[in-house]
Amino acid sequence: MLWIPFTLFAALMQAWRNAFQKQLSQSLGATSVTLARFILAGPIAATYLWLLYRWQPQQPLPDFSVPFAGYIVGAALSQILATALMVRLFQLRNYAVGVGLAKSEAILAAVLGVFFFGTSLTLLGWLGVLLGGMAVWLLSGLHRAAGAVSPMTLLLGIGSGLAFALTSLWVREASLLLELPFPFSAAWVLLLVIGLQTLLLVGWLGLRDPASLVGLARRPGLTALVSLTSCLGSIGWFSAMSLESVALVKTLGQIEVLFTLLISAWYFRDKLARHDHLGLALIVIAAICVMWA
Structure with a gap:
């Protein structure tokens, strides 16, 4: 059950990372x-x-393989794409609505996991995934904004959710391939994915838009907060997904939407609708279902 506190921690960190990214997106481009x-x-x-190896120095170093490298590259690229699409969502719509659209990730991860990654979910697990999707729809305000959501906004949201789902599935596969004890496999995957992403993005911006790097340098505090909360959240996600299936982890992680609403109201002073008790109840029921599953 250790995956549960890791998931809750990851959801909280991700909610704050998205908030800081929204602030940064007001003055800088998506890339x-x-x-x-x-x-x-x-x-x-x-x-x-x-620090992990200082704690347990007897643990072996990993043996990397070609399939492992493929999962690392796929996860790195898909997460870059997912983040860029989500940033674009922040620039188009209300913060909570943008996150809600991207949280289609849990349902997409469940479907892709079952059909392409050999994942099996019990009936209770599927119930939790579906209830979680309904809760996100209610809590994010998507049910109120459904008629006002443009096809482009919907496409960006589903695209972001799909890319995040593939990232999570490939991260879990890479972690399982290493055959290292917990949490060493997740830590290695995290370092390699983040390292590759940093090299790719710095190289791209250095060649195509060096002014963007200067823009980040001019916002050091906010940039550091985005990086810190992102890495802490990734530690939580990668650790949880090395212990449990992606669909269940991401369904429990939908409590991030509640954190997002609280941040949106307190930090951004966004105008939100009256507290939706049905959505909160569905989040709790979905969490109970996936924990029992």
């Missing part, structure tokens, strides 16, 4: 804001792995 997520996360991930 720059995406880089902010990774630019300082590499040293944090390396320090985390180093």
